[in-house]
Amino acid sequence: MRLYLVRHGETEWNRWDKLQGQVNIPLNENGERQAEKLAKVLAGQQFDTIYSSPLSRCVSTAEIVCGKDANIELNPIIVEMAFGIYEGFNFGDMTIDESHDLFTYFYDRINYEPPAGAESIEDVVERAKIFLNEMLAKHQNEKVIAFTHGAFLRCAIAFSRGLSIAEEKLIRPIHNCSVTVMKNVDDKIVLEQEAVDVIHGEKLKLI
Known part of the structure; x- marks a missing residue:
């Protein structure tokens, strides 16, 4: 299995440094352009399964990258971390x-x-753990792409690297439309590339 985890494109709340959490904020024009650039980077890649958070900023990114006619499976387990009253x-x-x-x-x-x-950080790490283990079980020999969110991605990366909450600061910044790649090695999730900022020219390894 190869799993490509994509953070959604930019929204107005990203631009104005507002905490989005699970509020359903759409992409802005720059976010759409970012998704179009990622689509060019991934052109020719065939994904067996496409997942997206149900929030529109992820669904729209998925539709731009994979095509509006693509079969996109909405998965609430990869929704953004909830920040409650401070969203x-x-x-x-x-x-x-x-x-x-x-x-x-x-x-x-x-x-x-x-x-x-x-949610607590532990809550989101547990969601990430469930999702990644589900990917291992369901998609052994497949190439999968999932469109998700920054805080969720940090928890997924921390789990894949075996980092504690205190060590999470070691994770790279996760920019809009960055791509993290994980793979299956001996029935374990292994991190191959972390938060590749393709929008600003970082190179993604494609197979």
Whole structure:
């Protein structure tokens, strides 16, 4: 199995540094252009299965990259991390005030306690673990692509690398329309390429 994990293209909330979480924000024009560029990078690749988070920013990215007629399977397990009452808030408000509920999410994740309506980091790591193990079981000899979100991807990468929550800061920045590649080695998920920023010219290994 080869699994390509794609972060969605840019939205207006990305542009204005707003925390999206599970709010259904669409791609903006730049996000559509990013997806079109990724489509060119992946041109000629044949994917046996295509998954997407149900949120429109992922579905639209998938449709641009794989085609509107592609069979895209919506999978809620790869939806973005829920941030509850703080979805829609500006990052700056949360990262300069040490008393803010989400300050620890950005700077002290071991001690992060999710606010009302939010998920814990452990919750999302568990979702990522379930999804990756499901991919191993269902797609042994297939090439799969999944369109998902930044926080979910960080948890999936951390799980694949065996990183603790404290070590998650070692993960590269996950830019819009970046691609992470994982593969099956002896029935285990192995990370091959991490958060390849194809939009800014980084090279993706294609087979």
